[in-house]
Amino acid sequence: MPDETILSVRDLNVKFNLRGRTLHAIRGVSLDVYKGESLAIVGESGSGKTVLTKTFMGLLDNNGWIDSGSILFDGEDLAKFREEKDWLKIRGRKIAMVLQDPMTSLNPLKSIGRQIGEALALHQGLKGEAAKRRIQEILLDVGIQDPAQRMKQYPHQFSGGMRQRVVIAIAIACNPQVLICDEPTTALDVTIQAQILDLIRGLVRKYHLTCIYITHDLGVVANVADRIAVMYAGDIVEIGSSEEIFYSPRHPYTWALLSSLPQLGIKGEELSSIRGTPPSLFTHIQGDAFAPRNPHALNIDFLQLPPYFDVTPSHKVRSWLLDPRAPEVKPPAVLSRIRREGDSLYDE
Amino acid sequence: MMSEHSPLLRVDNLKVAFGERRKRFNAVNGVSFDIHRGETFGLVGESGSGKTSIGRAIIRVYPTAGGQVLYKGQRISGRIDKALDRQVTREIQMIFQDPMASLNERAKVGYIVAEGLYATQKGLTSAQREEKVREALLDVGLLHEFASRFPHEFSGGQRQRIGIARALIMQPEFIIADEPISALDVSIRAQVLNLLSQLQKKRGLTYLFISHDLSVMRFICDRIAVIHKGVLVELAETEELFRCPLHPYTQLLLSAIPMPNPAHERNKTVLTYDEGMHDYSVDKPLWCEISPGHFVLGNQRELDNYKKCRLDLGIPQVTG
Numbered sequence A: 001m002p003d004e005t006i007l008s009v010r011d012l013n014v015k016f017n018l019r020g021r022t023l024h025a026i027r028g029v030s031l032d033v034y035k036g037e038s039l040a041i042v043g044e045s046g047s048g049k050t051v052l053t054k055t056f057m058g059l060l061d062n063n064g065w066i067d068s069g070s071i072l073f074d075g076e077d078l079a080k081f082r083e084e085k086d087w088l089k090i091r092g093r094k095i096a097m098v099l100q101d102p103m104t105s106l107n108p109l110k111s112i113g114r115q116i117g118e119a120l121a122l123h124q125g126l127k128g129e130a131a132k133r134r135i136q137e138i139l140l141d142v143g144i145q146d147p148a149q150r151m152k153q154y155p156h157q158f159s160g161g162m163r164q165r166v167v168i169a170i171a172i173a174c175n176p177q178v179l180i181c182d183e184p185t186t187a188l189d190v191t192i193q194a195q196i197l198d199l200i201r202g203l204v205r206k207y208h209l210t211c212i213y214i215t216h217d218l219g220v221v222a223n224v225a226d227r228i229a230v231m232y233a234g235d236i237v238e239i240g241s242s243e244e245i246f247y248s249p250r251h252p253y254t255w256a257l258l259s260s261l262p263q264l265g266i267k268g269e270e271l272s273s274i275r276g277t278p279p280s281l282f283t284h285i286q287g288d289a290f291a292p293r294n295p296h297a298l299n300i301d302f303l304q305l306p307p308y309f310d311v312t313p314s315h316k317v318r319s320w321l322l323d324p325r326a327p328e329v330k331p332p333a334v335l336s337r338i339r340r341e342g343d344s345l346y347d348e
Numbered sequence B: 001m002m003s004e005h006s007p008l009l010r011v012d013n014l015k016v017a018f019g020e021r022r023k024r025f026n027a028v029n030g031v032s033f034d035i036h037r038g039e040t041f042g043l044v045g046e047s048g049s050g051k052t053s054i055g056r057a058i059i060r061v062y063p064t065a066g067g068q069v070l071y072k073g074q075r076i077s078g079r080i081d082k083a084l085d086r087q088v089t090r091e092i093q094m095i096f097q098d099p100m101a102s103l104n105e106r107a108k109v110g111y112i113v114a115e116g117l118y119a120t121q122k123g124l125t126s127a128q129r130e131e132k133v134r135e136a137l138l139d140v141g142l143l144h145e146f147a148s149r150f151p152h153e154f155s156g157g158q159r160q161r162i163g164i165a166r167a168l169i170m171q172p173e174f175i176i177a178d179e180p181i182s183a184l185d186v187s188i189r190a191q192v193l194n195l196l197s198q199l200q201k202k203r204g205l206t207y208l209f210i211s212h213d214l215s216v217m218r219f220i221c222d223r224i225a226v227i228h229k230g231v232l233v234e235l236a237e238t239e240e241l242f243r244c245p246l247h248p249y250t251q252l253l254l255s256a257i258p259m260p261n262p263a264h265e266r267n268k269t270v271l272t273y274d275e276g277m278h279d280y281s282v283d284k285p286l287w288c289e290i291s292p293g294h295f296v297l298g299n300q301r302e303l304d305n306y307k308k309c310r311l312d313l314g315i316p317q318v319t320g
Helices: A049-055 A082-091 A113-124 A128-141 A158-174 A190-207 A242-247 A252-258 A332-336 B051-058 B082-091 B109-120 B126-139 B144-148 B156-168 B188-204 B212-222 B238-243 B247-255 B262-267 B302-311
Strands: A005-018 A021-034 A038-042 A066-072 A095-098 A177-183 A210-215 A227-232 A233-243 A308-314 A315-317 B011-017 B024-035 B040-044 B066-071 B093-094 B174-178 B206-210 B222-230 B230-237 B284-290 B292-299
Touching: A005 A049, A021 A049, A021 A066, A021 A210, A021 A233, A038 A190, A038 B051, A038 B109, A049 A066, A082 A113, A095 A158, A095 A252, A128 A158, A158 A190, A158 A315, A177 A190, A190 A210, A190 B247, A210 B292, A227 A242, A227 A252, A233 A242, A233 A252, A242 B262, A252 A332, A252 B188, A315 B051, B024 B051, B024 B066, B024 B284, B040 B051, B040 B212, B051 B174, B051 B206, B082 B109, B093 B156, B109 B126, B109 B144, B109 B156, B126 B144, B156 B188, B188 B212, B206 B212, B212 B238, B222 B238, B222 B247, B230 B238, B230 B247, B284 B302, B292 B302
Parallel strands: A038 A210, A038 A227, A095 A177, A177 A210, B040 B206, B040 B222, B093 B174, B174 B206
Antiparallel strands: A005 A021, A005 A066, A227 A233, A233 A315, A308 A315, B011 B024, B011 B066, B222 B230, B230 B292, B284 B292
């Protein structure tokens, strides 16, 4: 694994002001992103995964602010940025983003060539023929054939999967160092999803990008991620290599997420689901945020926030279950269906 | 009246078309299948394959352009008399994809759930209606107090439960679930899937489950039909389809399922499917029952190949 850190988040706290009440969306997250890796951030809606990555680009809504902590990137602390002109050096140029819904993230009134050209003109000063050549290159890179014709077309002339390719083209147009993909395949068919995932993997390799991939579906990230961070209620509860998270997960929340995947379900049996709802982030959370929904919760879980326990140097888990004094709890039996041998689940 | 073995619903050479003469587009082009009482029948395909159009033609939202739909042996497509129309409206219900969009934001949950009763059972007193709403909400695991709240106060999973309660209150026999879980978080999906199968056991419901995701279908469906560009290409019992997918398009769909397994994912290749690979110029494709209950579309040469594949069942997945 490459060890050079490109983005380093320390004790980040993000709060929002909602109708006079304060919502504590990110609760003390620390995270290192290494150069050239693909990191997946997984969590339910409302777990703060999108908010976390929005802080990297200065895209928090007006009612939100970074309360404390630092985000080191390229020798600068992004958490200290106040003015828009600071962000213009970073946003789109060094860190770029692909959003969930390709139907809404493109301008319907501009040809896609112009939309990619905008990014090139703004960040690299490319104009005219040079810009045109570059646009065609990029379109080919994202798998759009016949770019000379296609660049003159408008978003409505593209299918959902093709539009997402265009969005990706805009994101990589300026050779960013970091590419953030926020649920890029949620709005797409399974077959198109597989193609887009393949495309992202290929581009990451070709352009030596660092990729942060956000999703709620653990089933999807096995394809793209080198490392996985599992978020719950504004905090990272488990982080490790893809193999560690899938083959030997340790946090009960990761267990619950994995075992609720329909891919692992057996027909005629109940699919395991997580009871209850995530805690309200308006109120102070005492102890482990997952404790009320955790069937294996210990008394201390309700009193004190567990520290990170190191399972291996790359695998950290925030759960009291890993304390030497804790009783031994076995992961759900269904997880043994994910086996290291690369055969399909359906071959049985 | 009707024998135990006749299907609850029969779709016979169904065609659905949009647009006028010259710009006519056949979204569904001659689809036939039976759905038996108490089973969950899956319809899988990509966007634009016509799977939703079939569902809507069955529930009489879209007119049929050809063929017919038989419900309990009676034709329900085209012109039908009022009594039958009322019966169909009550007994066939639909669950929609996006619970954020399918509930009236301005109405209270109690009204949303009861709305069907206002239309079909006009004689009910408000107390009776409230009682029915209470039962329906309990059935889907919601508290009856929720009846006085508005949809925006609920999470996505709860909203989908409201959508299911709205269908249940009509005492339906047949439910069309059009991508009921694709807009939901994975953790909520499990809850909704469990709820659907519990309700089926308790009430003997029959489902038509429409989705683009085969991994979900394997968990819930008894039989699955694969549709591509308005034509069925394969139909089989779920286990059979997963063990022995014959049509190349089915194989593509199977290969696209993301697996929660890094070792498997890194080595996998997603297959591609191009209709041009079939040479149907001379040898026309047939819808053929290749083994009991397993239908596949192909011409004579392809069918012979498929039969051979079935014989070498030692290799469950045909690659290439």
